[in-house]
Amino acid sequence: MTELHWLEAHEAAELIATKRLTSLELTKALLDRIEKYDTGLNAFLTLRPEEALEDAKKADEAVQKKEKIGAIHGVPFALKDIIDAADWPTTAHSRLFADNIAKNDAEVTLRLKRAGGILLGKLSTHEFALGGPSFDLPWPPARNAWGRDYFPGGSSSGSGAAVAAGFVPIALGTDTGGSVRNPASMNGLLGMKATYGRVSRRGVIPLSFSLDHVGPLTRTVRDNALALSIISGFDEQDPGSSDVVTPDFSKYSGSGVKGLKIGVIKHFYQEDMIASDEMSSGLENAFAVLADNGAQLEEIKTRPLVDFATCNRIILLSEACAIHQKWLVERTDEYGESLLTRLLPGTAFNAVDYVQAVRTRARYAAEFNKFFEKFDAIVTVNNMEVAFLIEDQAACDKYYSRQARTPFNVTGNPALAVPIGFDGGGLPMSMQIITNQFDEAMAYRIAASYEAATNWTKMHPDLDKTATLP
Amino acid sequence: MDIKNFAERYMPKEVIEAVGSDRAEVAIKMASTAAARLDRNNEFFYEPAHVYHPGNWSAKK
Numbered sequence: 372m373t374e375l376h377w378l379e380a381h382e383a384a385e386l387i388a389t390k391r392l393t394s395l396e397l398t399k400a401l402l403d404r405i406e407k408y409d410t411g412l413n414a415f416l417t418l419r420p421e422e423a424l425e426d427a428k429k430a431d432e433a434v435q436k437k438e439k440i441g442a443i444h445g446v447p448f449a450l451k452d453i454i455d456a457a458d459w460p461t462t463a464h465s466r467l468f469a470d471n472i473a474k475n476d477a478e479v480t481l482r483l484k485r486a487g488g489i490l491l492g493k494l495s496t497h498e499f500a501l502g503g504p505s506f507d508l509p510w511p512p513a514r515n516a517w518g519r520d521y522f523p524g525g526s527s528s529g530s531g532a533a534v535a536a537g538f539v540p541i542a543l544g545t546d547t548g549g550s551v552r553n554p555a556s557m558n559g560l561l562g563m564k565a566t567y568g569r570v571s572r573r574g575v576i577p578l579s580f581s582l583d584h585v586g587p588l589t590r591t592v593r594d595n596a597l598a599l600s601i602i603s604g605f606d607e608q609d610p611g612s613s614d615v616v617t618p619d620f621s622k623y624s625g626s627g628v629k630g631l632k633i634g635v636i637k638h639f640y641q642e643d644m645i646a647s648d649e650m651s652s653g654l655e656n657a658f659a660v661l662a663d664n665g666a667q668l669e670e671i672k673t674r675p676l677v678d679f680a681t682c683n684r685i686i687l688l689s690e691a692c693a694i695h696q697k698w699l700v701e702r703t704d705e706y707g708e709s710l711l712t713r714l715l716p717g718t719a720f721n722a723v724d725y726v727q728a729v730r731t732r733a734r735y736a737a738e739f740n741k742f743f744e745k746f747d748a749i750v751t752v753n754n755m756e757v758a759f760l761i762e763d764q765a766a767c768d769k770y771y772s773r774q775a776r777t778p779f780n781v782t783g784n785p786a787l788a789v790p791i792g793f794d795g796g797g798l799p800m801s802m803q804i805i806t807n808q809f810d811e812a813m814a815y816r817i818a819a820s821y822e823a824a825t826n827w828t829k830m831h832p833d834l835d836k837t838a839t840l841p
Numbered sequence: 842m843d844i845k846n847f848a849e850r851y852m853p854k855e856v857i858e859a860v861g862s863d864r865a866e867v868a869i870k871m872a873s874t875a876a877a878r879l880d881r882n883n884e885f886f887y888e889p890a891h892v893y894h895p896g897n898w899s900a901k902k
Contacts, residue, residue, distance in 0.1 A: 681878040700859040715868030719850040724876050731880045
């Protein structure tokens with residue numbers, strides 16, 4: 372059997388359901404691994420081992436009693452610490468919320484629990500999902516599982532580190548300007564930002580209500596599809612939620628790509644920004660795999676990245692400052708410097724800027740979605756480079772914004788981060804697959820075809836080398 | 842007139858006093874740059890009614 376910590380969620384669920392593994396064994400194994408290695412990675416802010424073990428025992432009892440069980444019965448998961456779990460802290464990795472205890476489960480937490488998941492803990496994030504990596508907060512920042520000296524991506528940084536390290540098979544993050552896909556990219560994981568409205572945000576501390584998405588990070592395509600199937604669904608208490616049918620995404624992931632028409636956006640990383648040579652080569656190789664698998668690839672051109680980034684930034688910071696402006700004045704010293712720097716421009720935009728950005732967004736989304744009259748999907752770059760050194764502030768300033776994720780927060784389309792190998796230094800690289808609104812199944816289908824033809828999702832970091840303290 | 846040239850931005854003085862003029866100056870420059878880059882095409886198109894759905898706020902029975 373695969374080592375317990377590298378079991379996929381669906382594999383573990385199958386083993387537990389058929390009594391070849393107990394939830395208690397699995398949960399203990401993951402807790403042992405966290406205890407051994409998380410001092411080097413700082414993925415978790417809150418762990419409750421006793422509670423998790425108790426929940427695992429109950430899960431095993433349910434199997435023994437042949438009760439009806441869910442799709443991830445007895446399988447541990449973890450949450451970015453802006454997502455509520457009843458009676459757990461939700462700190463947003465900030466002094467401002469250091470004593471905040473959630474009264475209720477977020478809708479996504481509830482759905483994972485109903486599917487049988489065991490909540491193992493709450494994970495590091497950039498402060499309020501925006502400022503980071505930060506060294507001036509009550510808790511240290513999470514570090515990259517492939518090398519603890521490196522940035523793990525953000526803002527769902529702990530989610531990326533925890534899944535890549537084999538601490539949990541599924542973690543949830545949030546994505547407002549790319550914060551699920553960035554840690555997925557830098558930790559060699561699958562990370563899905565589904566269609567805006569597909570997944571409820573109720574019980575999640577907002578950054579920007581019209582751009583926020585909740586999404587899963589996993590090590591494999593199948594687990595990602597499974598996790599999205601579990602957390603998706605209409606929620607009348609989230610005003611952004613869409614009342615659409617939730618397919619079982621995992622059932623669509625084995626059909627191959629033969630005959631599919633895939634648009635390729637190269638100008639994002641060849642003209643608007645220039646990606647590193649290794650990233651460019653990695654992307655070309657990935658696109659060649661899709662072509663070898665039978666897809667028809669054709670280069671397309673959309674707006675330059677700066678148009679989408681400007682629209683995203685004005686909406687995001689205006690909405691964020693609607694929440695934070697009062698605290699910025701009254702509790703300034705409780706903010707970390709990185710969040711202050713990123714947030715403050717939002718207090719200087721005016722009402723016309725915001726409304727104009729919202730109008731612009733609608734136009735950009737309509738323009739972009741015309742591609743799907745001809746194409747089944749679009750592929751492009753994720754980050755322009757691999758992870759930078761986490762303590763190198765100059766590198767952070769230079770590289771943090773060099774990405775092509777914000778366009779799809781603006782348009783609301785599904786965007787899936789998919790690992791495409793490693794650079795010469797052993798750090799993960801990534802592409803994005805973008806599909807028509809509510810067609811996440813197509814993204815999983817293409818990703819599954821690519822995954823089957825490559826070996827990237829089977830590769831894991833050796834934490835004895837990458838996660839131990841100096 | 843260049844319609845993108847609405848670039849000068851201001852920060853409420855309460856915020857400047859709270860965060861200090863150095864931070865404020867950097868932030869105002871960033872906001873002004875973004876405001877100058879914002880696409881101000883004045884096409885009428887799905888005016889922002891799409892962000893408000895009265896049905897979301899109707900009483901649940």
